[in-house]
Amino acid sequence: MMCVAAVDPGRDKCGLAIVKEDDATLFRRVIRTAELEAELSAAQKTYAFSALVLGNGTTSKQAESRIRKALCMPVHVVDEYRTTELAKRAYWRIHPRTGWRRFLPATMLVPPEPVDDLVAVILARRYLAAKKESQEMRSTEE
Template sequence: MECIAGLDPGRDKCGFAVLQRDGKVLWQKVIETKALEREVRAAQEKYGFTRLIEGNGTTSKEAHARLTRALPELIINVVDEYRTTDLAKKAYWRAKPPRGWRRLIPVTMQVPPEPVDDFVAVILATRYIKENYHE
């Protein structure tokens, strides 16, 4: 099945994910921005995606330029990432519910203990899939 990648670029770290076209998440990770090209190339070799959906936020233009130089065959679609961080926090708590005393505090009052950039990447790719693949 065809795969698609999602990228939430940032100054020091990026959220990165690979999904099947049916929306199933195959892999997601927070990567270092300095390793962007290497990480994307390795994932592309493993999963065979030809399209990457990139959020238009922090350092998007720089990430786009770097990937275009390193992987000229990769199709990159830049999309609006409005409200994805809020959605990613909710997705994080669904995937990793609070434990111990933290479960007593509403998750809306908590900050995830780790970056959620990879969840943003999943959301960006999922949005693109829903808007462009009507099966």
């Protein structure tokens, strides 16, 4: 089964996630941008992912250049539109609100920790969904 790594690039920190084709998240973490190559190399040894997905945010060009030098594999750039908003919602599903926070919409609350890792999971799932849709379209054309 195919496995992909996804990176939500940032100036100081990045989200890193490893997601399988069946949507299972094997790994997710917020890492320092300075440690991106080392973290990806370690994850490659552990999870043997076959492709890397990169969000198209502000620092994506620099991140893509660094990743291409560190790993010999395809890098697929994916649109980051609304991923932070979706990641915040996912955070509150994973960590349900307690006390008075339960009465406020999740969109009004800021998670107490970075959600870059959840953004990376969303990017990986977007890539895998697009790839699956593309394969299905090709098979119906044949």
